[in-house]
Amino acid sequence: MSKALVYLDNNATTGLAPEVLEAMLPFLKDQYGNPSSMYRFAGTAQEALNKARSQVAALLGAQPEEIVFTSCGTESDATAVYSALRARPEKKHFITTRVEHPAVLSLGQYLEKQGYTVTFLGVDNKGRISLDEFQRALNKETALVSMMYANNETGNIHPVEQVGALCREHGVPFHVDAVQAVGKIALNMAALPIDYLALSGHKLHAPKGIGALYVRRGAPFRPFLRGGHQERGRRAGTEAVPNVVALGAACALAAQHIEDENTTVRALRDELQKRLLAAIPESVVNGDPENRLPNTLNISFKYVEGEAILLMLDQLGICASSGSACTSGSLEPSHVLRAMGVPFTYAHGSIRFSLSRYTTRQEIDFVAESLPKVIDRLRAISPYRNLPDDAAPGDCAACSCSCSNG
Numbered sequence: 001m002s003k004a005l006v007y008l009d010n011n012a013t014t015g016l017a018p019e020v021l022e023a024m025l026p027f028l029k030d031q032y033g034n035p036s037s038m039y040r041f042a043g044t045a046q047e048a049l050n051k052a053r054s055q056v057a058a059l060l061g062a063q064p065e066e067i068v069f070t071s072c073g074t075e076s077d078a079t080a081v082y083s084a085l086r087a088r089p090e091k092k093h094f095i096t097t098r099v100e101h102p103a104v105l106s107l108g109q110y111l112e113k114q115g116y117t118v119t120f121l122g123v124d125n126k127g128r129i130s131l132d133e134f135q136r137a138l139n140k141e142t143a144l145v146s147m148m149y150a151n152n153e154t155g156n157i158h159p160v161e162q163v164g165a166l167c168r169e170h171g172v173p174f175h176v177d178a179v180q181a182v183g184k185i186a187l188n189m190a191a192l193p194i195d196y197l198a199l200s201g202h203k204l205h206a207p208k209g210i211g212a213l214y215v216r217r218g219a220p221f222r223p224f225l226r227g228g229h230q231e232r233g234r235r236a237g238t239e240a241v242p243n244v245v246a247l248g249a250a251c252a253l254a255a256q257h258i259e260d261e262n263t264t265v266r267a268l269r270d271e272l273q274k275r276l277l278a279a280i281p282e283s284v285v286n287g288d289p290e291n292r293l294p295n296t297l298n299i300s301f302k303y304v305e306g307e308a309i310l311l312m313l314d315q316l317g318i319c320a321s322s323g324s325a326c327t328s329g330s331l332e333p334s335h336v337l338r339a340m341g342v343p344f345t346y347a348h349g350s351i352r353f354s355l356s357r358y359t360t361r362q363e364i365d366f367v368a369e370s371l372p373k374v375i376d377r378l379r380a381i382s383p384y385r386n387l388p389d390d391a392a393p394g395d396c397a398a399c400s401c402s403c404s405n406g
């Protein structure tokens with residue numbers, strides 16, 4: 001096998017689709033007009049913005065006026081959350097979950113310091129939130145609910161339709177971080193009880209540095225960036241025309257390929273899962289196998305360290321990601337796996353593979369053949385073999401890894 005890259009980390013970022021590059025190139029070269037200018041030369045850029053807005057709206061089943069271009073998913077999330085909270089300053093309760101991406105989780109932690117009461121909904125051992133618990137948390141003081149559509153680590157899909165319906169019943173606005181869902185599952189905003197929805201270009205084969213926020217017509221909005229009149233006064237700053245064009249093209253492509261996610265991509269993911277579970281004893285899948293993004297596999301191997309697996313996979317040209325964070329100086333597994341109560345000896349050895357429509361059968365074969373050997377070698381030298389399942393971070397007398405916990 002050659003050293004070709006096997007890229008299975010598409011939930012972290014994706015490669016630029018060739019069609020997307022083609023679409024944006026003219027706007028990096030000759031078509032540099034500022035869409036706000038009056039002459040015809042700039043009109044080309046303005047038309048390109050309009051087209052891209054329609055393409056993004058079409059993928060979401062939304063109206064073009066409901067799309068605001070931003071710089072990334074994080075900005076979209078922050079814009080939605082601050083917008084909704086500033087529109088109802090007298091309400092001081094915010095509901096989110098313990099398994100959000102840091103883009104929302106850290107907002108919750110910040111708001112708590114600012115005097116908000118924040119409910120971080122927990123999850124069960126498959127990463128599922130409880131609608132009953134959610135319903136009990138909703139109250140007259142609730143200013144906003146923010147919940148991710150699909151989890152970036154496990155791929156779990158949350159019941160946003162039911163949550164949104166309950167929000168509607170209580171007159172509470174609802175924001176959804178759909179950065180991992182857009183392009184992987186079909187969405188129809190016209191039918192979903194969602195007021196704000198965030199997406200990010202680089203998670204769906206557009207470049208980094210472009211995102212969008214869906215804002216339902218009539219939903220309260222307070223601009224985050226003030227200045228010029230771009231985006232109908234909702235987001236000042238000269239539009240990143242090449243990136244916006246790219247996001248439009250990526251959304252059009254995603255719409256075209258949305259069925260492949262459910263068929264080809266899902267079949268390859270399922271095959272990888274089946275082969276790894278069969279070949280590697282004491283391995284378990286993290287998340288909800290019944291309700292997961294079709295491209296994501298989060299799998300734990302007992303007694304081994306995620307980082308060690310990643311390093312050995314990297315030697316083979318395989319890119320994946322791990323849920324634990326030994327490299328950041330702590331033995332704590334990811335906040336998502338911790339919230340799920342995954343036992344320490346498993347959580348520590350978790351690996352996330354995330355596929356895309358560009359993933360090939362040969363790549364899956366290569367990983368399915370390589371990984372069992374990697375795990376065998378690591379287990380032979382594992383310092384964790386003597387640890388009990390319920391060991392906690394800090395109980396690492398038997399551990400000889402190099403992290404700062406000693």
Ligand SMILES: *Cc1c(COP(=O)(O)O)cnc(C)c1O
Nearest residue numbers: 072073074101103152179180200
């Ligand atoms: C990647 C990601 C984000 C952040 O998007 P950026 O464009 O990188 O800022 C937010 N939420 C989820 C679920 C993500 O996966």
